[in-house]
Amino acid sequence: MTETAKTVIIEEHGGPEALKLVDREVGEPGEGEIRIRHAACGLNFIDCYQRSGLYPMELPHALGMEASGTIEAVGPGVTHLAVGDRAAYAAVPPGAYAEARVMPAAQVCKLPDAISFEEGAAMMLKGLTVQYLFHRTTPLKAGDTVLFHAAAGGVGLIACQWAKSEGIRLIGTAGSEEKCQLALEHGADACINYATEDWVARVRELTDGKGVDVVMDSVGKETFEGSLDCLKPLGMMISFGNASGAVEAFNLGLLAQKGSLKVTRPTLFAHIALHEACQDMAAMLFDKVASGAVKIRIDQRFPLAEVAAAHRALEARQTTGQTILTLD
Template identity: 45%
Template sequence: MTEARVVRVHGFGGPDAMSIETVTLPPPGPGEVLMRQTAIGFNFIDVYQRKGVYPLPLPTGLGHEAAGVVEAIGDGVTDFAVGDHVAYMNAGLGAYADRRVVAADRLVALPPDLSDEMAAALLFKGMTAQYLLKRTYAVQPGDTILVHAASGGVGSILSRWAKALGATVIGTASSAAKCEAARAAGCDVAIDYSQPNWAEQVIEATGGRKARVVYDSVGRDTFLKSLDCAAPFGLVVIFGAASGPAPAIEPELLNKKGCLFLTRPSVFPHNADAATFRANAADLFNAITASMVKVEIGARFPLSDIAEAHRAAEARKTMGATIIIP
């Protein structure tokens, strides 16, 4: 038996709703792997789930992604061996832990040149950017796209990768400093969406053509104006709600705004089986090798300070990726 420190939520609420508990893990069963986790990825969905915006059965763990080292394998596991460096982003809640038993088909082997910290910082966010750029809409050279929160974890990856694919990238962020970070991440133009006329600035930046695709992870504060920024027959993609859920609209509004398409996708269905997950991860790893994707680790928090990590994220005090060190 192996002891592990894990984060648990017994009641939805603020950052202090999380507590660290010690549990005993069973040996890995058939098709399972015991991981010693060395780096855990933080994603804003963790905040939503802790607060109950996305309700979960209680008590619950938190966290979707981590990287680490295989310590033991169960019967039937042939893809991995003790000592391998691996990562996951779709193994169910519970990544906030220093050790974990994980189904082997949810793991991907890390390339030798990709550190555990970078994998934890990149996998969930990079896989999100991968499906947005390759599946939700296949971005082509010459496309103009709008990326909200372009200085954030997903936004900065999305912007840099789209630029490498040949797109013109208009980014938004919530402050002048974050706009500068968005430009550093590859945006051709960066606009402060806290300004009341930000949508007009986006339209002006595109020469009036507007964006072929709008990627909106902010939600409530940006959604309606995002519709104004999409070109006729354009696509508006809602994939997050950093400011709160996007308001409901009548379908007729999409017609009035230019026969627009609207979608609300998720990373998990795009990586539902092992073969698809590993193929998408290979695409991401190739993009990393080609320098099309990279990320700055903006903050590191020890697992014991998990509440502080959540407070910093909710106060929008972080840029780039945040990782948790067990």
């Protein structure tokens, strides 16, 4: 009898109503693959981009980029994982919204006993994103100043704590006083309510007119130009998301006019493409969490069957911290 697992798929791009829960066959792992039984799944904006068609996919396709669980079977050539291991991952191809799946093993990481399955599901994509933002994109050192948009979101709360643990000053932005307070409680040096303040002017005020060394911006279209105005000369703009829409084309000469600025548009999956790099990045993330320097705050839990409601909450910016899908 072939085993099946409840899996969330889309058959066409669209809104949350396009998400369907179906039974799918789960086979045996082949060369370089594992089969994992999930305990929890993470929820990320990239899932919404793939569902909507902003990031087109060949359809039908399963969704979800991160999860945690127990290794059930190991294919030939896999040496870093064994049956029974606790594991977590952020990886392609999508398919994490499922009770179980077969997938490539290279980006699946052994999860330390000190970290729960729920934390593991909530932290991998966002935590590895923070790791590459602070350690693999541009040199950062204690005393530098970073502007971080959406500081009370899933990536943001990890970034606030990460910055504090390394002596980096983080100025956050968020859309309400409550969210600003949350960012401050997690280590932000200051947080600007963009709903009530001119955040560009406030950043300049907080930096004595000098600007920040680096902007980390996952909001995209709404904040891009203002973010450039917050940078000091030779500063780095890291645009790593599109929550408000894709950044529009702009005149490259603006970078010269505003102080020989630098701009990059990285993705996590380019950084973790090599097995060794992924495992090293995960080891640093696990150390941060196990030591208590970074705490994974899970504020929303939805059963797998209620994934559409989870997407609606995320897109309406009604969430803080991490959101997971539970598999009871």
